[in-house]
Amino acid sequence: MSTETQNTAPTTLPLIPGRWPFDPQHSSVGFTIRHLGISKVRGRFDEFTAELVVGETLEASSVTATVRLASIDTGNADRDAHVRAPDLLDVEKRPTMTFRSTRIAGAGEDWTLEGELTIGDVTRPITFDVEFGGVVDVPVDGSRHAGFDATGEFRRSDFGLGFAPGILGDVIKVGLELQFVEPR
Template sequence: MTNDAQIPTTATPTALPLTAGRWAFDPLHSSVGFTIRHLGISKVRGRFNELSAELVVGESLADSSITATVALASIDTGNADRDAHVRAADLLDVEKRPTMTFRSTRIGGAGEEWTLEGDLTIGDVTRPITFDVEFGGVVDVPVDGSRHAGFDATGEFRRSDFGLDFAPGFLGDVIKVSLEVQFVEPQ
């Protein structure tokens, strides 16, 4: 989304066809992935296998919120030895930093293009982050009649801002994060 985009501040949830209330997170159809540069010449891609989230749709966007928590020990880059090393005290230190948590502070946008601003916490450090969000829509699931809403979100942060400045020169500072999430409408 460009800086020229108009983001309405008075929009209501009717701008998104979402029922007010607490939407249930659908972990079977959600994921969080990341990329980080290795040696400045290629990217390492991975995911976290344990994610939880909550979407509360209020009477206005100002009354709506999203939170998400990732278990950092659930890192999966497709290489068990590398994952074990990243979890260790000299790198990510999942004993000291068990989770990465996001809490929204502002939601804005219209149609399919949205911006989600909030606070990202890793360990005891919290910094602001902005995600570009694509609203995938709402669909009725024929099997059980439930309604699902889907979202894709992308953002990035500097690991050094969170005290994760290990292995400079080997690993890039910028981590790009990508989430694909579904929520189920309240009954």
């Protein structure tokens, strides 16, 4: 842990160093996209992994995540099947969406996570605003969990997903609720 003054940014995360695996039972990946420009369709991805590596410095710390795109769930099975199809998302051609961090910055509860988002064979920069929820001891098993809420957005057209203009919005807003387990 670093000490922080008003003029000095922290050089470490407020977590112990090591690999922090994610807790899939208490994590989620959701999104919203405009439909016809008048309302939002909300959905989630049910299959994903994430890992937080806390280094001795912020520069040595990283976050990675992989989402299986076929696990999309918008609450409508017919719509989900259509989104998976070759004329839209084409999950056979683009099975995953991956994130790799390139920079972590912030202090207290408010952090910024910069990185690269890859869908299919296209990689673009993305920035997430991250709220650090803190670290708590879980009474059931004595493990320690850290919680994060991250939000960001990207343009689907930047990834070659420009299908259905006018029907679907170009901006996809992503929201992640992630818990990571402290290494033992």
